Amino acid sequence: MSAHKILVLHGPNLNLLGTRQPEIYGHETLDDINNRLYEKAAVNGWEIACRQSNHEGELIDAIQAARTDGTDLIVINPAAYSHTSVAILDALNAYEGRVIEVHLSNIHKRETFRHHSYVSHRADGVIAGLGSRGYLLALDTLD
Numbered sequence: 001m002s003a004h005k006i007l008v009l010h011g012p013n014l015n016l017l018g019t020r021q022p023e024i025y026g027h028e029t030l031d032d033i034n035n036r037l038y039e040k041a042a043v044n045g046w047e048i049a050c051r052q053s054n055h056e057g058e059l060i061d062a063i064q065a066a067r068t069d070g071t072d073l074i075v076i077n078p079a080a081y082s083h084t085s086v087a088i089l090d091a092l093n094a095y096e097g098r099v100i101e102v103h104l105s106n107i108h109k110r111e112t113f114r115h116h117s118y119v120s121h122r123a124d125g126v127i128a129g130l131g132s133r134g135y136l137l138a139l140d141t142l143d
């Protein structure tokens with residue numbers, strides 16, 4: 001078992017999970033998802049922090065902080081910023097650890113404006129369409 005430090009970042013509107021379009025995003029709340037991630041990390045002896053922000057700059061600040069605080073994995077659901085944010089891509093490009101991009105829904109099955117993600121230009125892996133399991137699977141990429 002190796003020690004890992006993980007940052008999970010949830011982008012805009014994901015604070016509304018559970019009540020936001022549950023037919024697309026499911027009935028679990030963000031706390032439900034984060035609690036499962038905290039449990040999985042605890043079982044494996046990993047350090048984990050889960051953060052959500054509706055603000056692009058706050059997500060960028062969190063990514064920048066991860067460059068120097070020993071974080072070796074960022075799991076990020078950039079939500080709508082996936083499709084718009086060169087700034088988040090640039091921040092991730094300046095981070096040297098592993099990046100896994102997660103989407104609850106299969107963005108490729110939805111409107112065409114969701115098919116492109118700037119973050120995918122940097123992500124080491126992308127998981128889409130598996131609901132909240134995607135976040136747990138992202139942690140499975142750790143040795």
Ligand code: DQA
Nearest residue numbers: 077078079080103104105114
């Ligand atoms: C999402 C997909 C995005 O297109 C959307 O803007 C979101 C959530 C997902 O998890 O499926 O807010 O990232």
